[in-house]
Amino acid sequence: MDLPKDSHHHSTLNILKTFEATLWGCVSHARQTKKPSGSAEIRKAF
Secondary structure, three states, X not given: OOOOHHHHHHHHHHHHHXXXXXXXXXXXXXXXXXXXXXXXXXXXXX
């Protein structure tokens, strides 16, 4: 199934936006809990 370039690009952007939102959700959650291990776990993820 061949998607037009625009359609494929749009879905890729949506995936990136969702990923970014999820990532920032994790970061802000870690900041709120203020556990010492929170930032270390985030660093491990990268």
